[in-house]
Amino acid sequence: MAQMRTEANTNRESLRTAIDQKLDQSIRQQAETSKTFRDELGGNFDRLGSRVANSLAESSQLQKERLESVTVAVTGLSERLEKGQEGLRVTVEGRLDAIRQDSAAKLDEMRQTVNEKLQTTLEARLGESFNRVVEQLERVHKGIGEMQTLARQCR
Numbered sequence: 001m002a003q004m005r006t007e008a009n010t011n012r013e014s015l016r017t018a019i020d021q022k023l024d025q026s027i028r029q030q031a032e033t034s035k036t037f038r039d040e041l042g043g044n045f046d047r048l049g050s051r052v053a054n055s056l057a058e059s060s061q062l063q064k065e066r067l068e069s070v071t072v073a074v075t076g077l078s079e080r081l082e083k084g085q086e087g088l089r090v091t092v093e094g095r096l097d098a099i100r101q102d103s104a105a106k107l108d109e110m111r112q113t114v115n116e117k118l119q120t121t122l123e124a125r126l127g128e129s130f131n132r133v134v135e136q137l138e139r140v141h142k143g144i145g146e147m148q149t150l151a152r153q154c155r
Helices: 002-062 064-154
Strands: none
Touching: 002 064
């Protein structure tokens, strides 16, 4: 019985370890995906910044008299880009938090399901063990009764 409990506890811990490893792996994958997404966004913004800079250089050479208006436009664009980047960062962080919360909720649900199944299995095995013990005790009791009968007959 103690061995079965130890085995059940060992199995439960192994299952918990496996679940924790899967969760850690999922979190690492999500972090890698997030980093890739951020790097890609950074690259897009870098390319966009390069295009804006090239466009400004060409405009200044072709239209020096409009330099002031172009400078104002670039300043406004930079501010909008910064605001856009900040808004995008906030959105990405919000989505990542939602993903983390969803993952945590699913993990908790999985842990609860695993614990329920482990408890059911443990109860079933303990029930079977107790039934075997009762059967053995009944056989022993019957054997003792037969021995007592034989002992009375031999006297």
